[in-house]
Amino acid sequence: MPPVPTAHYVFLSAALFTIGMIGVLTRRNVVIILISIELMLNAVNINLVAFSNLLQSVNGQAFAIFVIVDAAAEAAVGLGIVIALFRNKETIQADEIDLMKW
Amino acid sequence: MQSVLPSLFFYALATMILVSAVVTITRRNAVHSVIWLISTLLGIAGLFLHQHAEFLAAVQVIVYIGGITVLFLFVIMLVNLDEAAKKKQFAGQWKIVVICAGALLAELGFFIFKGAEGFYFAEPAGGSLQPNTQLIALALYRDYLLPFELASLLLLVAMIGAVVLAKKDLK
Amino acid sequence: MLNEYFSSVDLLVLKPAILLTLFAIGVLLTDLMLEPEQKYLNAVMALAGVGFAAYSLGPWPLGLQHQMGMAGADALEAFRGAVIVDSFGIYFMWLFLIAAALSILISIRYLEIEGEHRGEYYAIMLLATVGMMILAIGMDLITLFMGLELMVISIYILTGYLRRDRRSNEAALKYLLLGAFSSGILLYGMSLLYGLSGSTDLRIIASSISQRPAGDPLVLIAVITICGGLFFKIGAVPFHQWLPDAYEGAPHCVTAFMSVGPKAAAFALLIRMFLVPLASVRDVWLPLVIGVAIATMTIGNLAAITQSNVKRMLGYSAISHAGYMLLGIVSGNENGLKGIMIYLMVYAFMNLGAMAVIVAMRRKDIIGDEIDDFAGLVYKSPTAAVLMLIFLLSLAGIPPTAGFIGKYFIFLSLIETGHYGLAVVAVLYVAVSLYYYFQIVTSMFTREATDNVVPALSPGIRLALGVSLAMTLFIGLYPNPIIEVAGNTVASILR
Numbered sequence: 001m002p003p004v005p006t007a008h009y010v011f012l013s014a015a016l017f018t019i020g021m022i023g024v025l026t027r028r029n030v031v032i033i034l035i036s037i038e039l040m041l042n043a044v045n046i047n048l049v050a051f052s053n054l055l056q057s058v059n060g061q062a063f064a065i066f067v068i069v070d071a072a073a074e075a076a077v078g079l080g081i082v083i084a085l086f087r088n089k090e091t092i093q094a095d096e097i098d099l100m101k102w
Numbered sequence: 103m104q105s106v107l108p109s110l111f112f113y114a115l116a117t118m119i120l121v122s123a124v125v126t127i128t129r130r131n132a133v134h135s136v137i138w139l140i141s142t143l144l145g146i147a148g149l150f151l152h153q154h155a156e157f158l159a160a161v162q163v164i165v166y167i168g169g170i171t172v173l174f175l176f177v178i179m180l181v182n183l184d185e186a187a188k189k190k191q192f193a194g195q196w197k198i199v200v201i202c203a204g205a206l207l208a209e210l211g212f213f214i215f216k217g218a219e220g221f222y223f224a225e226p227a228g229g230s231l232q233p234n235t236q237l238i239a240l241a242l243y244r245d246y247l248l249p250f251e252l253a254s255l256l257l258l259v260a261m262i263g264a265v266v267l268a269k270k271d272l273k
Numbered sequence: 274m275l276n277e278y279f280s281s282v283d284l285l286v287l288k289p290a291i292l293l294t295l296f297a298i299g300v301l302l303t304d305l306m307l308e309p310e311q312k313y314l315n316a317v318m319a320l321a322g323v324g325f326a327a328y329s330l331g332p333w334p335l336g337l338q339h340q341m342g343m344a345g346a347d348a349l350e351a352f353r354g355a356v357i358v359d360s361f362g363i364y365f366m367w368l369f370l371i372a373a374a375l376s377i378l379i380s381i382r383y384l385e386i387e388g389e390h391r392g393e394y395y396a397i398m399l400l401a402t403v404g405m406m407i408l409a410i411g412m413d414l415i416t417l418f419m420g421l422e423l424m425v426i427s428i429y430i431l432t433g434y435l436r437r438d439r440r441s442n443e444a445a446l447k448y449l450l451l452g453a454f455s456s457g458i459l460l461y462g463m464s465l466l467y468g469l470s471g472s473t474d475l476r477i478i479a480s481s482i483s484q485r486p487a488g489d490p491l492v493l494i495a496v497i498t499i500c501g502g503l504f505f506k507i508g509a510v511p512f513h514q515w516l517p518d519a520y521e522g523a524p525h526c527v528t529a530f531m532s533v534g535p536k537a538a539a540f541a542l543l544i545r546m547f548l549v550p551l552a553s554v555r556d557v558w559l560p561l562v563i564g565v566a567i568a569t570m571t572i573g574n575l576a577a578i579t580q581s582n583v584k585r586m587l588g589y590s591a592i593s594h595a596g597y598m599l600l601g602i603v604s605g606n607e608n609g610l611k612g613i614m615i616y617l618m619v620y621a622f623m624n625l626g627a628m629a630v631i632v633a634m635r636r637k638d639i640i641g642d643e644i645d646d647f648a649g650l651v652y653k654s655p656t657a658a659v660l661m662l663i664f665l666l667s668l669a670g671i672p673p674t675a676g677f678i679g680k681y682f683i684f685l686s687l688i689e690t691g692h693y694g695l696a697v698v699a700v701l702y703v704a705v706s707l708y709y710y711f712q713i714v715t716s717m718f719t720r721e722a723t724d725n726v727v728p729a730l731s732p733g734i735r736l737a738l739g740v741s742l743a744m745t746l747f748i749g750l751y752p753n754p755i756i757e758v759a760g761n762t763v764a765s766i767l768r
Contacts, residue, residue, distance in 0.1 A: 003108040022198075025198045025199070026198065029132060031178055032135050045146065052153075053155070054224075057227065062241040068165055072257070076263070077267070083180060083267065
């Protein structure tokens with residue numbers, strides 16, 4: 001039984017996840033939206049490691065490694081698209097990088 | 103008398119993580135945002151260390167902070183977001199913010215009301231987290247061999263994609 | 274090579290995916306040696322890869338189905354239970370290979386016109402197919418997640434493939450942001466499932482969840498987040514906003530692929546998740562699915578009426594089709610699932626056929642995806658017009674085209690399980706869909722041609738159109754083989 005109850009970790013993870021979600025939904029700058037998505041994925045990782053610690057099984061940590069791999073791939077492709085977008089709209093500076101999403 | 107130090111670590115790191123996260127999403131300047139993201143990630147790495155996930159903590163620092171955030175910084179410099187920083191930052195979606203914050207508060211209420219014992223998870227099935235790197239190696243190469251290979255394909259695709267999308271002149 | 278961690282069963286099960294990967298890498302290498310006029314050879318190599326993968330899958334000697342038949346096994350477990358190949362998985366793997374082959378055929382000429390004809394396109398498409406195959410056979414959270422991400426990231430790249438086209442860039446960005454967001458939500462639910470059960474195996478999760486008290490808040494959160502993530506992937510309301518933009522902005526051939534393959538793969542994942550780990554909490558997710566299905570059919574059909582861009586209209590119609598297929602989950606009985614399977618296979622052919630015609634419309638200056646571009650098509654190219662007519666009839670679900678069969682089984686299953694209201698609503702929406710599909714038909718047949726440019730049916734497009742037409746009519750007129758195959762598939766997963 002870990003000294004800090006797992007429920008505390010789950011709550012921390014939920015709070016971080018919500019902060020990330022708010023970032024994705026309210027910000028207009030694309031790069032900051034990508035950063036908020038990274039926050040959400042880290043919240044998932046906190047969850048996984050907390051469960052791994054509770055269950056004394058490394059499976060959760062392995063899952064977390066795969067989540068980090070996915071986060072890296074998504075960030076790379078997302079930033080690649082941002083660069084492609086920027087090249088196309090070179091003349092109109094960077095205000096189109098702010099999206100009106102909904 | 104049980105040591106109070108572990109919980110102290112947790113609450114200190116948790117506060118650091120949450121405060122850094124809130125600051126991350128509210129910065130006008132994207133570079134500041136990334137710096138605060140690094141702070142959040144460091145806090146999370148500390149949490150991982152605290153929970154006997156040493157390998158993962160190292161991976162978090164090296165890959166996430168050392169790789170992904172550096173990539174973010176490079177692209178921000180390349181794309182020159184100074185103009186964007188002068189414009190309106192937040193979409194007018196405050197309603198969603200209120201709903202999300204409300205959901206969070208509802209969760210807080212649940213948590214306080216039920217108490218930490220109300221949430222129960224699965225039972226430990228008798229295993230170990232030590233020696234950490236060896237066990238993770240076994241997990242990756244035995245239990246999760248297929249996802250491991252798929253991860254390599256995923257990174258290949260991401261590499262090809264990044265080049266195809268961002269390279270200046272393709273023949 | 275074959276040892277305690279990797280056995281011959283693992284190799285057998287993975288052979289189609291391995292072959293696709295090898296040919297994807299091969300395409301990347303041969304692309305370096307080709308002159309610009311010879312780039313179509315990349316497509317030939319990619320098709321060869323699909324062919325080899327199909328061979329290693331089939332009921333021929335050395336094929337997977339053959340080995341399974343010889344061993345008398347209904348299902349093969351591999352990778353220590355992370356993967357299970359049953360008829361469900363094999364059906365979907367065939368679907369993905371067909372979708373990939375047809376998409377490659379129609380891509381050749383389109384990419385030549387766009388000036389973006391490079392080998393990387395085919396390599397990424399093949400790797401996306403590998404990801405989809407994993408989704409069909411996965412039985413483990415991590416495996417499914419990795420397959421999902423492999424597929425989805427490949428599609429983000431393909432959507433943004435026309436680097437110099439702003440619409441393509443924006444479509445890819447919007448798709449990526451919302452897709453990554455939904456992946457995060459889905460992952461959160463998966464992490465909760467791991468915590469609640471102690472394992473990432475779907476079957477162990479199923480038994481752990483069933484032992485939980487009803488109304489458990491953690492299970493509730495897990496169900497809601499997983500449903501949310503899955504609904505994003507299939508384009509159900511209210512998470513559909515990315516779909517029309519992605520379909521409109523992506524290159525035509527990528528829209529074709531994306532509307533068929535990844536959609537079917539997302540449904541395979543959805544069926545697996547609802548049928549295995551979340552089976553015991555059906556009363557939690559059933560109202561959610563019913564609400565989402567109704568909303569999806571409503572918005573998909575009503576929004577399609579006002580569209581003037583054909584790809585966008587097909588995007589909204591794809592949303593409405595997802596709504597019909599969700600009804601199959603609502604009824605959840607044998608006919609319902611059979612209906613979904615048949616629907617997905619038939620949808621592959623008719624949608625790829627319709628998109629092939631749109632791809633053929635792409636000429637030097639004309640993008641070819643507005644309804645006005647189709648004006649008077651019957652005078653310029655009667656073949657293309659009649660083909661489009663047949664595919665549109667099939668999309669609307671008019672007998673004797675194949676589209677009718679899928680809808681028939683889903684509506685039948687709704688009546689069997691007593692959801693009469695839903696059946697009536699669905700049929701009404703089918704009538705509404707006739708209106709917007711016929712907007713294209715009237716444009717083709719009754720309006721005057723505005724220019725003299727004839728859609729060029731390249732050999733690849735002709736072959737793709739031929740196959741799609743043949744299957745659309747064949748399944749429509751003689752549906753028994755596919756009904757039987759789908760029935761066997763459903764029996765294997767409902768066991």
